[in-house]
Amino acid sequence: MVNQVQRHGAFAVQRDAFRFGGGVQQGGEHPFPVVDEEFQAIPVQDHPQGQLAVLRGGFQPAQMGDVPAGPVAAAVKEQFVIFIPFITPDVVGSVVWKQFFNTQGAMNQLPALVGLQPVNWLTTPATALGVLAFVELWKHVGLYTIIFLTNYQLIDRTMYEAAWIDGANAWQTYRYITLPALKPAFTLNAVYSVIQFLKTYTVARIITFGGPNYATNFLSYYAYSKYEKMDFGSATAIATFLFVIVLTMLGSRLGRENHESE
Amino acid sequence: MKVNKFAAAIAYAVLILISFVMIYPFLWMFFSSFKTNLEIMQDPLSLWPKEWVLTGYQNIATLAGNSIWHYIKNSLILSIGTTLVVVLSTALGGYALYRNRRLPFFGIIEKSFMVSLMYPAVLLLIPLYVIVVNFRLYGTGNYLGIILASSTGAWGAALPFFLFKQFFDSMPYELLEAATIDGASELRLFTHITMPVMYPVFTTATLISFLTSWGLWLPVLMLSKDMSTYNLAAMLVNLNSDLGVDLSQTAALSTVVSLPVVVVFLLTQHKVMDGIAAGSVKG
Numbered sequence: 148m149v150n151q152v153q154r155h156g157a158f159a160v161q162r163d164a165f166r167f168g169g170g171v172q173q174g175g176e177h178p179f180p181v182v183d184e185e186f187q188a189i190p191v192q193d194h195p196q197g198q199l200a201v202l203r204g205g206f207q208p209a210q211m212g213d214v215p216a217g218p219v220a221a222a223v224k225e226q227f228v229i230f231i232p233f234i235t236p237d238v239v240g241s242v243v244w245k246q247f248f249n250t251q252g253a254m255n256q257l258p259a260l261v262g263l264q265p266v267n268w269l270t271t272p273a274t275a276l277g278v279l280a281f282v283e284l285w286k287h288v289g290l291y292t293i294i295f296l297t298n299y300q301l302i303d304r305t306m307y308e309a310a311w312i313d314g315a316n317a318w319q320t321y322r323y324i325t326l327p328a329l330k331p332a333f334t335l336n337a338v339y340s341v342i343q344f345l346k347t348y349t350v351a352r353i354i355t356f357g358g359p360n361y362a363t364n365f366l367s368y369y370a371y372s373k374y375e376k377m378d379f380g381s382a383t384a385i386a387t388f389l390f391v392i393v394l395t396m397l398g399s400r401l402g403r404e405n406h407e408s409e
Numbered sequence: 410m411k412v413n414k415f416a417a418a419i420a421y422a423v424l425i426l427i428s429f430v431m432i433y434p435f436l437w438m439f440f441s442s443f444k445t446n447l448e449i450m451q452d453p454l455s456l457w458p459k460e461w462v463l464t465g466y467q468n469i470a471t472l473a474g475n476s477i478w479h480y481i482k483n484s485l486i487l488s489i490g491t492t493l494v495v496v497l498s499t500a501l502g503g504y505a506l507y508r509n510r511r512l513p514f515f516g517i518i519e520k521s522f523m524v525s526l527m528y529p530a531v532l533l534l535i536p537l538y539v540i541v542v543n544f545r546l547y548g549t550g551n552y553l554g555i556i557l558a559s560s561t562g563a564w565g566a567a568l569p570f571f572l573f574k575q576f577f578d579s580m581p582y583e584l585l586e587a588a589t590i591d592g593a594s595e596l597r598l599f600t601h602i603t604m605p606v607m608y609p610v611f612t613t614a615t616l617i618s619f620l621t622s623w624g625l626w627l628p629v630l631m632l633s634k635d636m637s638t639y640n641l642a643a644m645l646v647n648l649n650s651d652l653g654v655d656l657s658q659t660a661a662l663s664t665v666v667s668l669p670v671v672v673v674f675l676l677t678q679h680k681v682m683d684g685i686a687a688g689s690v691k692g
Contacts, residue, residue, distance in 0.1 A: 235670050236626070238624065238663075243434040246449075297690055346529040
């Protein structure tokens with residue numbers, strides 16, 4: 148059972164959720180994976196000296212910040228594909244997608260295959276913005292997935308057991324246990340994606356150069372273009388303005404953390 | 410049970426589709442680098458080349474008057490240099506934070522790493538530029554300015570820093586206390602107790618740092634006086650700003666840029682993904 152959970156970490160949770168709906172298919176078998184063992188399973192081979200592994204086993208994952216090395220790795224074993232765009236240089240992804248969405252590119256041919264007019268993705272302001280949003284999503288979705296996965300691993304499985312005993316169905320289990328338990332990941336991902344939006348410049352620089360008609364002139368790219376034109380005053384003004392925004396966001400987040408810990 | 414299997418089948422279908430969207434651009438890029446420009450234009454959706462040609466690679470053998478090896482060498486110098494600076498400084502800095510939390514300004518340093526993780530690094534170009542020029546690190550063939558700029562929190566040091574900090578937070582202090590009672594010096598504490606325990610985090614941080622700094626192009630483009638210090642990624646951006654884009658050439662250069670990263674990542678994916686998850690969750 149443990150092995151199975153390790154192999155398909157993300158799925159196991161979902162499958163369990165499905166199983167609750169079914170109720171009592173398996174007679175004697177305990178429907179819950181023994182996850183506690185999994186959390187303790189720290190790979191010994193990671194250590195230069197074997198006895199240190201024992202030592203490390205003593206470190207308890209106390210909160211979300213402490214991510215145990217084993218389970219996450221196991222869970223994403225088959226999902227590394229989603230992470231490749233995040234790890235490869237951002238220029239590469241942008242360059243390739245640019246070719247796809249170009250006037251002669253693959254994405255223009257796709258509508259033609261089903262008999263529609265080809266779309267000029269990059270020369271129409273609305274679609275150009277959509278294309279950039281898509282490319283950014285494509286690039287960063289791996290990080291967000293990993294953060295959710297990490298959070299998944301840290302959900303206390305006994306809560307599912309309790310819900311199952313109380314007779315909750317799959318949807319109720321998801322709504323009242325999984326979603327609230329994922330709240331930290333939701334918050335973190337929301338913060339990250341807002342920040343990521345503020346940081347966006349590579350796609351704008353490579354794919355659209357801020358056009359058409361300034362439709363994709365993001366804040367960071369705007370500052371960058373000012374810098375390229377040697378307009379240092381404006382660029383610094385934008386930088387200062389953004390610094391205040393980020394500080395405010397960070398301040399509110401830290402303030403809330405302090406409040407929660409009280 | 411029937412519902413179970415059905416749902417799983419749908420879930421797997423969706424996952425396979427998503428994986429395909431994720432990986433398709435890279436496959437396209439790889440196969441297009443072996444096509445002629447004409448074939449890429451005529452049949453933009455297909456993957457497998459009708460005829461394997463090497464014109465793309467022949468075209469990138471010499472870029473802007475320099476051989477491709479020049480840019481590969483620059484990429485290696487810049488990313489290895491950045492990795493060294495980042496990992497050494499964050500490892501030792503994190504250790505210092507761990508050993509004595511009450512040293513002045515350490516709280517501010519920690520917060521500033523968090524700010525730098527959130528702050529758009531593009532906007533720091535002007536201050537960095539001014540600093541690099543004033544330190545006389547700006548010039549032909551001067552890698553040091555670029556390496557130092559790429560090592561700042563905004564570009565790459567924040568994630569390794571949080572990795573180390575998190576690791577040291579979870580390391581029991583009794584370990585060092587026991588060694589101190591046994592009469593170990595401060596240096597010995599670090600080399601004989603901390604370093605062996607920290608080895609896994611150290612490799613993870615090194616990998617992440619290398620992977621992120623390999624693709625950095627903005628500081629390279631902005632802090633280079635001329636092409637003598639351009640790396641591969643900067644060259645790819647440069648290639649792209651020209652009006653007429655040579656498709657097979659771009660695809661070939663993209664392949665060259667991403668191949669080392671993908672290979673390193675595939676060999677070490679667990680470490681990298683765990684590390685990035687841990688570092689970003691903390692930050």
